[in-house]
Amino acid sequence: MTTRKHAAGAGDALAALVTAEDAQGGATLEVTSPFDGAVLAVLPRSTPEDAERAVARGREAQREWARRPVRERAAVLERFGALLIDHRDEMLDWIQLESGKNRASALEEFADTVLWAHHVARHAPGVLRERRRAGAFPVLTHTIERHIPKGVVAVIAPWNYPLSLPIGDALPALAAGNAVVVKPDSQTPDTALFALRLLREAGLPAGAAQIVVGAGRELGPALTGHADFLMFTGSSATGRILAQECAERLIGFSAELGGKNPLLVLGDADPERAAEGAVHAAFSNSGQLCISVERGLVHADVWGRFVPALVERTRALRLAAGTTWDADMGSLAGEAQLRKVTAHVRDAVDKGATVLAGGHPRPDLGPYFFEPTLLADVAPDMRVFSEETFGPLLSLYRVDSDEAAIAAANDSEYGLNASIWSGDVRHARAVARRIRTGTVNINEGYAAAWASHDAPMGGMGASGIGRRHGAEGLLKYTEAQTIAAQRLIPIAGPSSVSHERWGTALTWGVRALRRLR
Structure with a gap:
């Protein structure tokens, strides 16, 4: 240390x-x-x-x-x-x-x-x-x-x-x-x-x-x-x-x-690749990232292969304190974050959710460490269903179609970021255009859109107003300022020309401009 x-x-x-x-x-x-x-x-x-x-x-x-x-x-x-x-x-x-x-x-x-x-x-x-x-x-x-x-x-x-x-x-x-x-x-x-x-x-x-x-x-x-x-x-x-x-x-x-960002694993996704990406999308920065994913919407066709791969990778993450390069995930930032993550997990478990990985604080590593956690069987009456956790917690939901995944992704007051995993980028883009979030990443968690500095980044709905990048x-x-200089003839017309004659000339000019423009 x-x-x-x-x-x-x-x-x-x-x-x-x-x-x-x-x-x-x-x-x-x-x-x-x-x-x-x-x-x-x-x-x-x-x-x-x-x-x-x-x-x-x-x-x-x-x-x-x-x-x-x-x-x-x-x-x-x-x-x-x-x-x-x-x-x-x-x-x-x-x-x-x-x-x-x-x-x-x-x-x-x-x-x-x-x-x-x-x-x-x-x-x-x-x-x-x-x-x-x-x-x-x-x-x-x-x-x-x-x-x-x-x-x-x-x-x-x-x-x-x-x-x-x-x-x-x-x-x-x-x-x-x-x-x-x-x-x-x-x-x-x-x-x-x-x-x-x-x-x-x-x-x-x-x-x-x-x-x-x-x-x-x-x-x-x-x-x-x-x-x-x-x-x-x-x-x-x-x-x-x-x-x-x-x-x-x-x-x-x-x-x-804030955000309650969805991760959509479509039926044509590579389960292993999607699982590897989901770990980074959910647990980078200990999950304390506005654009990290908290809701995993997994197509039934790949559920049986994706979930075990994700559980294996999540359990393999190395947690450690200090400034070395050894840790895959660090600490939560403080007591408030630890309390919130702990409360969300306890509330979900008490109401019937299943812990697939993690689920516990790790005071042996430091005062604010919490294991990267995967939950299944999450229901709408649980806090974690709709509240932003802002920690290393990903809830998994099985969906039967793209339509169901899109509907679930958009069923939130937030609209910050989404992650879509698919073996067909054209297919994923079609799904992305129906997601109500400011950024959508295809076969990436969040970094592709965020790091595209030439494109705007921000949220819809309760996720913000305005854009950065x-x-x-x-x-x-x-502040935008327009400076316009008029030459030769004033727009109101020369004082030597009657209003009627100027009105005729102006009408002719308007017609000509419509054709030119």
């Missing part, structure tokens, strides 16, 4: 980056590792007044930052991606020690952030450039579309992906010319602080990106009350509250929220 050795003095260096130097109360936040409870850092706890001051500082810095050419801003992000690679092992340590995930999951998060930084840096100049648009009248009207930054963007992020969520959402906002104030989860601030240090080393002005540390219920209202846009990742319940606060001020709001994930941090 490297927790205590790593923590010694490392958190103190990051504490200086917290935007709370001018706090009067002197309150602190102790950050501990879920692996063993070791103290990683003691950070100054930000107050609502600190958050307000951070927004004010960001507003000052944003004006100068926005005046820089887009390519210059993009170059900072490109350098940041290179610095991430240079500091890979240190960043992986921070991700693991704060979140409890295994190193392979940490690497997945790290690689995603590096590639996303590169994508934003490469594509932002093209997405944000001024574009000529068709004017009201050819030759007479010259029209351009441009995109200007919102101002100060607040990013409120959860603990499960402490690098890719707070920093990944900040990068396109910065590229668009905004300043950002990030509030990482109180459990995982050091990862974001370390990334902030690298951003500043890459050339980002100090006021353009700031971090405040503290409870969301305390700092959230200060951010929604003063920022110009809010990006939030978290629960649907909290998302609804924040959406209302943003609506009061008529500021923009984007959110990725793609052009939409960049343009949402801007």
